[in-house]
Amino acid sequence: MLYQPHMTERLSPDRAGLARACALLRAGKLVAFGTETVYGLGADATNDHAVASVFVAKGRPHFNPLIAHYPDAEAAFAHVRATDMARQLADAFWPGPLTLVLRRADACPISLLASAGLDTQAVRVPAHADTLALLRAVGQPIAGPSANRSGQVSPTSAAHVLAELSGRIAGVLESGPCEVGVESTVLDISGDHPVLLRAGGITLEAIEAVIGPVAHTAPAAGVLRSPGLLASHYAPTLPVRLTATEMRADEALLAFGPPLPGAGLVFQLSAAQNLAEAAARLFAGLRWLDTQGQTRGLVRIAAMAVPSYGLGRAINDRLHRAAAPRA
Numbered sequence: 409m410l411y412q413p414h415m416t417e418r419l420s421p422d423r424a425g426l427a428r429a430c431a432l433l434r435a436g437k438l439v440a441f442g443t444e445t446v447y448g449l450g451a452d453a454t455n456d457h458a459v460a461s462v463f464v465a466k467g468r469p470h471f472n473p474l475i476a477h478y479p480d481a482e483a484a485f486a487h488v489r490a491t492d493m494a495r496q497l498a499d500a501f502w503p504g505p506l507t508l509v510l511r512r513a514d515a516c517p518i519s520l521l522a523s524a525g526l527d528t529q530a531v532r533v534p535a536h537a538d539t540l541a542l543l544r545a546v547g548q549p550i551a552g553p554s555a556n557r558s559g560q561v562s563p564t565s566a567a568h569v570l571a572e573l574s575g576r577i578a579g580v581l582e583s584g585p586c587e588v589g590v591e592s593t594v595l596d597i598s599g600d601h602p603v604l605l606r607a608g609g610i611t612l613e614a615i616e617a618v619i620g621p622v623a624h625t626a627p628a629a630g631v632l633r634s635p636g637l638l639a640s641h642y643a644p645t646l647p648v649r650l651t652a653t654e655m656r657a658d659e660a661l662l663a664f665g666p667p668l669p670g671a672g673l674v675f676q677l678s679a680a681q682n683l684a685e686a687a688a689r690l691f692a693g694l695r696w697l698d699t700q701g702q703t704r705g706l707v708r709i710a711a712m713a714v715p716s717y718g719l720g721r722a723i724n725d726r727l728h729r730a731a732a733p734r735a
């Protein structure tokens with residue numbers, strides 16, 4: 409089989425660590441790396457074997473397409489059919505948490521497995537100095553799905569990555585906690601009209617300010633279009649109860665603002681109800697409540713309401729999936 413157990417190397421984002429990460433990626437090995445959104449599970453996107461081993465390490469269904477990461481827009485647009493709208497969006501938001509889905513270029517070197525059989529490819533330039541240095545050094549697009557086992561919460565620190573993938577990947581570049589903390593916004597601009605496939609770090613409002621109205625599919629309708637929208641995609645082990653207004657005795661609390669009365673185990677997303685702070689802390693909070701809650705014999709996570717505008721849209725999208733019944 410593709411996967412051989414081995415020690416996962418912990419690499420510092422200094423010259424030696426970056427060189428080692430680069431060498432491993434060029435050799436077709438998997439190296440997780442920090443970005444401004446979440447940790448990505450890096451693989452040379454042009455190497456079929458490396459891309460296949462991503463699915464093996466994640467235990468992910470093979471049909472999920474992967475985002476290819478680039479050091480700049482020029483490199484990205486060499487592999488897809490860039491449109492005027494793509495260039496406008498890249499100028500406005502790259503480097504940054506916006507993924508563009510575009511038609512593959514005729515001579516696109518990216519593994520077809522990374523496109524999961526679609527004629528489109530998702531591309532992004534991440535806003536993280538270490539990652540950009542690594543991408544420049546490798547000189548190939550790097551596929552980088554979130555560095556977690558399939559169906560688990562996305563990792564926002566190297567420790568999260570190691571908790572799930574230690575021994576299953578060659579290395580992790582320890583580039584600190586993730587500033588944004590939710591995944592990139594995924595925007596499909598391969599057709600006649602732009603479609604939001606996943607809410608994320610760049611708000612819909614900001615995108616519409618640049619290109620005008622964007623269609624967005626409801627999560628249920630989006631499933632066919634973007635497999636990553638599978639209902640229970642970001643699930644902790646404990647079930648999640650949404651928009652809680654009172655505590656039950658057997659629950660842990662994911663708080664947004666003043667905690668509900670009677671809560672024992674509390675993770676505060678943002679005491680000041682700041683959406684950016686809440687987004688950055690969301691996955692770490694779900695993980696922490698999940699493990700601590702189980703240790704204390706709690707059976708559920710109650711999540712307080714978060715307003716649905718700006719980054720709150722992405723937070724609620726993740727919370728709804730965490731709360732969806734398991735497939």
Ligand code: AMP
Nearest residue numbers: 473474528529530553554634635636637
């Ligand atoms: P992740 O790799 O965990 O950051 O998730 C990537 C997201 O991008 C998933 O929701 C994928 O389904 C979506 N995606 C990637 N490539 C494409 C594509 N070519 N068409 C549509 N959705 C895509």
Ligand code: MG
Nearest residue numbers: 553554555562
């Ligand atoms: Mg993911």
